[in-house]
Amino acid sequence: MDRKKFVRDICKDNMLLIYGFIQVIFLAVLRKYYLLTVYQTVAAYLFVCLCGVIVLKFVRNKAVQNIYLLMWSSFHGIIILGFLTQGTFYLTLTQINKVQIVNLFLGFLLYWIFYLISGKGQTAVAVGNLVIAVMGITNHYLMRFRGAPFQISDLKAAKTAGNVFLNYDYMPDLYMLFTVIDLFVWYKLIKQEYQKRELKKRQIPDAIVTVAAVFACIPLVNGTYQKIYSETGQFSKDSYLAELLADAEGKTESYPEGYSAENAKKILQDFNSQAPEKQETVSTAKQMPNIVxxxxxxxxxxxxxxxxxxxxxxxxxxxxxxxxxxxxxxxxxxxxxxxxxxxxxxxxxxxxxxxxxxxxxxxxxxxxxxxxxxxxxxxxxxxxxxxxxxxxxxxxxxxxxxxxxxxxxxxxxxxxxxxxxxxxxxxxxxxxxxxxxxxxxxxxxxxxxxxxxxxxxxxxxxxxxxxxxxxxxxxxxxxxxxxxxxxxxxxxxxxxxxxxxxxxxxxxxxxxxxxxxxxxxxxxxxxxxxxxxxxxxxxxxxxxxxxxxxxxxxxxxxxxxxxxxxxxxxxxxxxxxxxxxxxxxxxxxxxxxxxxxxxxxxxxxxxxxxxxxxxGNVHVRGSEEFTERTREMQILVYAHTVEKIW
CATH class of the missing domain: 3.40.720.10 (Alkaline Phosphatase, subunit A)
Known part of the structure; x- marks a missing residue:
């Protein structure tokens, strides 16, 4: 037996799995020398790779294999998005929270939509990776320039951004180049895997996953994801897509508890009736200073x-x-x-x-x-x-x-x-x-x-x-x-x-x-x-x-x-x-x-x-103490700027 040919064939047939384990090693090296992730993230991705071994080697249903390749690609894309956005990615299988679950689902949904449109897994991965790259690079620059990723409100600030667009340094760093190259290499390997398993007919598992995705999207209608996000308070390290969705849902104005125009007016009236007598304007120039x-x-x-x-x-x-x-x-x-x-x-x-x-x-x-x-x-x-x-x-x-x-x-x-x-x-x-x-x-x-x-x-x-x-x-x-x-x-x-x-x-x-x-x-x-x-x-x-x-x-x-x-x-x-x-x-x-x-x-x-x-006690925004102690002020802010009742 030609050993070189045998090794070459093994590598060729299992290149995706080999590359997945190389990525695990890379994550571990980052953790050891640069503290850009946590060991639990390494373990989580190792688990995904091991599942890949089981599915691709022991599961004979090609439709199931195709779906898992898409899931694996979306998981990989979410990690890359996290690294480009915040320079890190956290995921702990033993302590995974609702926002992280939503975030992983949204990543899969992104790739799945492109799969339903194109009918080809390799096309879905290509377009999905492209979207992840664009979002990640955008966030990478925004984090560099202002310390915050893209948010929905940035759409209305497009003119402002355009005014100063040319005044920044857009030279890509090695970090950006490595992640983009990784997305490209991943696509090429996935493309080979899909070509081995391409089906002429869409299978029942496709329909099952689609129905499941539709039901999972129901919370989008009632703002459940926005509520889930606000409960956990995660921010970008492991949940950028969930954060962006919560931000989008939050654009539908949500008034504070107890708000009404009448209540706002009553709060002001009650305060001013009990407050010390207000000072009167004095007309002398000394008491009417120019104010800069x-x-x-x-x-x-x-x-x-x-x-x-x-x-x-x-x-x-x-x-x-x-x-x-x-x-x-x-x-x-x-x-x-x-x-x-x-x-x-x-x-x-x-x-x-x-x-x-x-x-x-x-x-x-x-x-x-x-x-x-x-x-x-x-x-x-x-x-x-x-x-x-x-x-x-x-x-x-x-x-x-x-x-x-x-x-x-x-x-x-x-x-x-x-x-x-x-x-x-x-x-x-x-x-x-x-x-x-x-x-x-x-x-x-x-x-x-x-x-x-x-x-x-x-x-x-x-x-x-x-x-x-x-x-x-x-x-x-x-x-x-x-x-x-x-x-x-x-x-x-x-x-x-x-x-x-x-x-x-x-x-x-x-x-x-x-x-x-x-x-x-x-x-x-x-x-x-x-x-x-x-x-x-x-x-x-x-x-x-x-x-x-x-x-x-x-x-x-x-x-x-x-x-x-x-x-x-x-x-x-x-x-x-x-x-x-x-x-x-x-x-x-x-x-x-x-x-x-x-x-x-x-x-x-x-x-x-x-x-x-x-x-000097601090009550963080979103806490019960913060909400209760500022409730009246919240009502007045909405009356003043949102409703403009005075």
């Missing part, structure tokens, strides 16, 4: 995460500010992107965490809105001229429609500028932005108080720019030296923001009218994953709740050009900031803002992590 609110794009102090050693300070001026200012930490609800939600929380005094499902209110609730009560209308009613300024395209986040509904007197985007402003990298610099503010206030009508709302662009992701319009000036020291170029570029941008802020506040120090300047960051940036591990000493998936909360904190400053008290208020969520500002300046607030401020002492933070009460 700057939501600085991706502005943050990364020292909140852990110790960072650099060759020069990057927030030197910020750290020096002590007189006539209130400092604290803005606790935001987003990380790495979705700027519009931080903007919305400040202007509306609503907390996005109070919605039943993830939303971007600017996209979801303002399409048919003509008038909306916000910080803008409250100040207009007191004689303020109001201006919104964003030195970038007007198409982002539906801002034009939102600003009109909020009744800004003047709305200014980059298209409206007569002269271009100074840029850093590809965006208007903070210095260019603040130069425009200075020019605006030089020309404004005297004794007419101005509310000027500004969203900057300088620090927008990504942080891989390699052109002539910006050079890295802040470098990490010690063991981190030279390892994290994105973090160093980001810190260099923050240094430029700090210098620009110094020039702006020095201008307003000598301004002849009273001015209050508020500045906060909309979110922290998404940088190298290894940077977070270096700063904290552990990977992000090992962070406890305390460390997770730090990722949602940005610096907050309320500065006055007149004599005022100074204090550090610690943590505050953005929904409280406008009422607090009105209280600080002695201005009137709406009944709703008055109610919101009344909740501030009870729980000063409401964000996507959860609520923090006055004693």
């Amino acid at each position: 609110v700057i939501m600085n794009e991706a502005f943050s102090d990364l020292r909140v995460l852990g110790e960072i050693e650099t060759d020069q300070p990057f927030l030197e001026y910020w750290d020096s500010l002590e007189e006539n200012c209130i400092k604290g930490w803005a606790n935001v609800s987003v990380f790495g992107g979705t700027t519009a939600n931080s903007e919305y929380e400040f202007l509306s005094s609503d907390a996005t965490a109070l919605y039943q499902n993830p939303v971007i209110p600017y996209n979801n609730y303002f399409e048919q809105t003509d008038v909306y009560q916000s910080m803008v209308s409250v100040l207009k009613d007191q004689g303020y001229e109001t201006t919104a300024f964003h030195p970038y395209l007007s198409s982002g986040w539906n801002r034009t429609q939102v600003y009109r509904a909020m009744q800004f007197d003047h709305i200014i985007f980059s298209e409206d500028l007569e002269q271009p402003l100074d840029t850093i990298r590809l965006y208007t610099s903070d210095e260019g932005d603040y130069t425009y503010i200075r020019q605006y206030f030089d020309q404004k009508e005297k004794n007419t108080p101005q509310f000027f709302f500004n969203v900057t662009m300088q620090n927008h992701s990504g942080y891989t720019y390699d052109g002539d319009n910006f050079k890295t000036t802040v470098h990490l020291r010690g063991d981190a030296a030279g390892k994290f170029p994105q973090a160093e570029q980001y810190l260099s941008l923050i240094r430029e923001s700090d210098k620009a802020l110094k020039g702006l506040l020095e201008y307003f120090e000598n301004y002849e009218e009273p001015v209050v300047v508020v500045i906060f960051g909309d979110h922290q940036p998404k940088l190298e994953e290894e940077f977070y591990s270096y700063v904290t000493g552990i990977t992000r998936d090992q962070w406890d709740l305390t460390q997770q909360r730090k990722q949602y904190k940005t610096p907050l400053l309320i500065w006055h050009n007149y004599a005022a008290g100074s204090e550090n208020i610690g943590d505050i969520s953005l929904n409280y900031l406008a009422p607090l500002l009105l209280q600080d300046t002695g201005l009137n607030m709406s009944d709703y803002q008055h109610y919101v401020l009344g909740q501030y002492e009870e729980f000063p933070v409401i964000n996507s992590v959860g609520i923090v009460d006055a004693n």
Whole structure:
């Protein structure tokens, strides 16, 4: 017997099984050296491969073999999708939960639909793998740029994404190349297996599986999957398809328990009838200051995460500010992107965490809105001229429609500028932005108080720019030296923001009218994953709740050009900031803002992590304690923004 021929024939006849076991070894190596999975995942895939041996070698029914090949391919595709989305995949056979089961079923359903359409297993695997590759690569880039995978709400934000599409680095990494190659090799091997077993007639097992799939899809109609997902709280590591389905089902508006317009009005009436007498507006100029609110794009102090050693300070001026200012930490609800939600929380005094499902209110609730009560209308009613300024395209986040509904007197985007402003990298610099503010206030009508709302662009992701319009000036020291170029570029941008802020506040120090300047960051940036591990000493998936909360904190400053008290208020969520500002300046607030401020002492933070009460206790979003303690506020948020009953 020719041994070489014998071995060659064995390998040829069992190539799919051999490759499956090679994948098991690869998963084990990843676990040992890179901690990208868990041993239970290796065991789960080994179990699938062993089942493959049994089915392909001992089960004689070709239809059953074909169906198992499809199941195996979908399982393989789900693992690849998990790796591309989060860099890992968790599946524990002994502790498998409802979401993981739903996720595996959805993966099989994806391939099965293509099988029913084409009638060929190899075609189903080809198209299924292609869909997995597209979804995975999309998520891989989104995770790199903003730290979150694709969600249904991104469809409405397509214009915003298009505005900044060319400003990122799309060079594929080895991780992406290996997974895509794996999908292709898997298809070629599956194709050979199907060609051995191709049937001329569709078999009864096909019909049985189809009927089972139809019954399994019934929960799609009543939202059961969305409920299952919310119960377990898994996120992307092992259940991206289930998460996406839950997200899609959640787009059908779900109101909080006890909601009605009458109930919402009663809550406000009861609160205001028992609350202390509201302050009255005083007409003197000293008590009607100009208000400049700057939501600085991706502005943050990364020292909140852990110790960072650099060759020069990057927030030197910020750290020096002590007189006539209130400092604290803005606790935001987003990380790495979705700027519009931080903007919305400040202007509306609503907390996005109070919605039943993830939303971007600017996209979801303002399409048919003509008038909306916000910080803008409250100040207009007191004689303020109001201006919104964003030195970038007007198409982002539906801002034009939102600003009109909020009744800004003047709305200014980059298209409206007569002269271009100074840029850093590809965006208007903070210095260019603040130069425009200075020019605006030089020309404004005297004794007419101005509310000027500004969203900057300088620090927008990504942080891989390699052109002539910006050079890295802040470098990490010690063991981190030279390892994290994105973090160093980001810190260099923050240094430029700090210098620009110094020039702006020095201008307003000598301004002849009273001015209050508020500045906060909309979110922290998404940088190298290894940077977070270096700063904290552990990977992000090992962070406890305390460390997770730090990722949602940005610096907050309320500065006055007149004599005022100074204090550090610690943590505050953005929904409280406008009422607090009105209280600080002695201005009137709406009944709703008055109610919101009344909740501030009870729980000063409401964000996507959860609520923090006055004693520092954290109740995570989705918990019974969170739901019960915020029920009234949930009702009022829906009345305010979804129904717009006032």
